[in-house]
Amino acid sequence: MTQIASPPHPPEGSFSGLPIDEADLPTAHELYRGMSIVRAVELEIEKMHRLGRMSGSFHSSLGQEAAAVGVCSVLRVGDMVTSTHRGHGHALAKGVPIEGVFAELFGRSAGVSGGRGGSMHLHHRASGFLGENAIVAGGLPWAAGAAWARRRRGGDDIAVAFIGDGGFAQGVTHETLLLARFWKSPCLIVCENNGLAHSMPSDRLFGAPGTIARTVEGAGITSRYVDGRDVVAVAKVARELVAHVRAGSPAFLECGVFRVRPHSLSDPDYRYRPKTAGRDWLALNDPMANLRTRLERFPGNEVARIDAEVAADVNAALARAEAGPRPPVTDAKSFVYTSPELQNRA
Template sequence: MSTADLYRTVRLIRRFEERAIEFVRSGEIVGGIHPYVGQEAIAAGVCAALTPDDVITSTHRGHGHVLARGVDPRQLLAELMGRESGLNKGRGGSMHAADFSLGILGANAIVGAAASIATGAAWAHRRQGRDTVAVTFFGDGAMNEGMLLEALNLAALWRVPVIFVCENNGYATTMPVESAVAGSITGRAEAFGIPAYIVDGQDPETVLEATTAAVERARAGEGPTFMECMTYRFDAHHTFEHRARLDYRSADQVAFGRSRDPVVIQGARLPDDERAAVDAEIEAVLDAAAGFALGSAHPDPAEALKYLYAVMP
């Protein structure tokens, strides 16, 4: 993965999210989104270390993960707008983007739930003789979900090729991590005998390097790795905050958090003209995505329960 490719990914995610926020404001996206703005380096760096056969699970803040994994931005935007042409045919929305053809086993809206799903998928692949790894993304808030801790135990016991990527953005919604996590996040993983690393989550190249080592370890049959990627959420927990104006982060803190911007960090590694060309290319992609999504049909209410069962007598 080249410097330019990593830049393209973080920039694509950033601009996708900024445009999606506009579509929330204009009412084209109902229900709002959990913006990934500020955390782009993690999705970009992690997914750059994977092969097409690998699988990921994502979260409620998942647009970055699936874009980095290669989903078509047109289909993702159409999904956010609840259109039939969306990734999930408009049945999933912002918190559930899935594309099984790209190994995306779904974004999960229950905090910490996907870690055990990813662990099961990775275990199954190994049983089937496949040389794949699974990555499960989650936030610092998930570290207090018992089910996630159970998954760490299963993965370590059975040496499952799964990589646990904790995006520590400092807050579980509004709860500061210092008020929520006793001990340390990596210490919890280490307690299960899982190698755990603190990674600069603002630099895509650092994340890529750390993930590459974890992937090699998993493929070599050495089991899970845990990465705590330190990051900062530049925008709201959810777009409802834009109106609710919850008071839990000081202006100074937000300014400090935004001072290390993954798009700027990676962009600085490219010549100006090359960066401008990538930026223009992305705007064209997103213009096309907007046109595609806005022009796509809404699902037929008569098919509201289509896909509920694989088979029904």
């Protein structure tokens, strides 16, 4: 492969972020806690793979935490979320238990999918997390259909479908957007534009950051772009769009983020971008560091306490998950069919 320049997502330049005042501190601290949980969990998953204690694939969202946490922070428990192969952050931000995520990746019975699905099939209906999907943009029609059905039953819950910039190139994305507009399905589509559809720069496909949002706007759907380095800004824009969606119409949000890690554990990304691309970007643009710096300006901020609490919670959940039992062989046929008659006949 020919190495290409690192894509400029989000836009390069100085970063200051939306202003935070004293009244905003409780919300800002919770946003920081949410990002800290996602970051700590994914770093532990990476470590477990390196130690050989977890197996299978893993797609890290390190550096993209602000998109997941900012959007999910304005949702209700009853609102539904569908995700991608890079979905651990979305799951955790929607309230999926940390221990259940770890247990799933360890292949334990206590995993959120019974230890049967692994990294790309996290699922937890109690949190409103309808699941990840290994099919690119495959969760989008789930979300639009579920939101439409919920509204038909008289509720005002909404659905959020996370996709990547690569997912925006899929036909099902545009079919779902048009149907959602026609049926007035109350769903929000969030495109995490991390600059790379695996190894293809999204700028070459769609144009500069924000172009995807403008394309959707041209189809008659309310659409916005937000800088994914600022979780406070993401939450603000998401809150506005969620209110629009809850009123009965679909909307679209493009978040400019950056893929810090390789596409997956086995991806030699140094063959198509500079080997230090992720590390260099994170050193100047880390959304967690951006918020931490802004919070530390306030006397009595809670950043250190949050860091310590999250580290303790994640370590404890990891230990409990790994110590749990594996699914028995007799579970192999469980949940294969929805019909009890077919299960009994098997």
